[in-house]
Amino acid sequence: MGPLPTLWASSGDQNLLRTSILTILTEIVTAVGTSSNDAERVHLQVLPLVSYSTNKNNKESIYLAEEGYLLWKAILEHLTVYTTNIHNLFQNIIVTMKSQDYEHTTNCVTLIELYLCSGGTNFMNSYSNEIANAFALTINNIKTVRQHF
Numbered sequence: 134m135g136p137l138p139t140l141w142a143s144s145g146d147q148n149l150l151r152t153s154i155l156t157i158l159t160e161i162v163t164a165v166g167t168s169s170n171d172a173e174r175v176h177l178q179v180l181p182l183v184s185y186s187t188n189k190n191n192k193e194s195i196y197l198a199e200e201g202y203l204l205w206k207a208i209l210e211h212l213t214v215y216t217t218n219i220h221n222l223f224q225n226i227i228v229t230m231k232s233q234d235y236e237h238t239t240n241c242v243t244l245i246e247l248y249l250c251s252g253g254t255n256f257m258n259s260y261s262n263e264i265a266n267a268f269a270l271t272i273n274n275i276k277t278v279r280q281h282f
Contacts, residue, residue, distance in 0.1 A: 134158075134161055134178065137154055137161075138178055138182070140154060141154050141182055146193065148193055148196035148197060149196075151193070151196075152196065155182065155200035155201055155203070155204050156200055158179050159203050159204045159207045162175055162179065162207040162208055163211065165211065166211050167211050167212075172212075172213050173213060176212070179204060179208065180208070180218050180219070182204070183201050183204050183205045183208065184222055184225065186201030186204075187202060187205065187225045187229070188228075189225070189228050189232055189234070190228075198237060199240075202237060202240035202241075205222070205244060206243060206244060206247065209244065209247035209248065212251050215251050215252050215255065215256075220252060220256065220259065223244075223248060223256070223259075223260055226241045227260070227263045229241055230268075230270070230271060231266075231267050231270060233271075245264060248260075
């Protein structure tokens with residue numbers, strides 16, 4: 134695990150290499166599983182990479198988002214503690230859903246389900262209105278598109 138974040142930082146705009154790093158990290162997160170000490174340490178190291186790769190404000194997210202969502206999913210599936218960093222990262226999903234980019238809708242819905250299971254009341258108190266608004270926007274846009282055909 135050690136050299137991968139450094140390799141990421143030095144890879145600049147080499148998105149193919151960064152995609153490979155995200156894939157390797159997904160495998161590492163899965164292999165570590167829920168071993169409490171190792172899982173928390175690994176999650177802390179990879180969350181900034183997930184944040185970067187799934188942030189619509191980064192032009193590289195076009196290339197990195199799919200692998201970033203898979204890594205994010207692996208983290209949530211092997212989560213031992215629901216942290217503030219995990220909680221705050223959810224903003225990337227809200228931004229994606231509101232951007233009317235439907236390419237990642239399935240990933241977003243899967244992550245919402247995992248957040249509901251891991252974040253519980255804390256998650257719902259913070260994000261329920263934003264999730265409802267994002268879904269309403271999505272549904273309205275789909276209706277509008279269907280009416281044009």
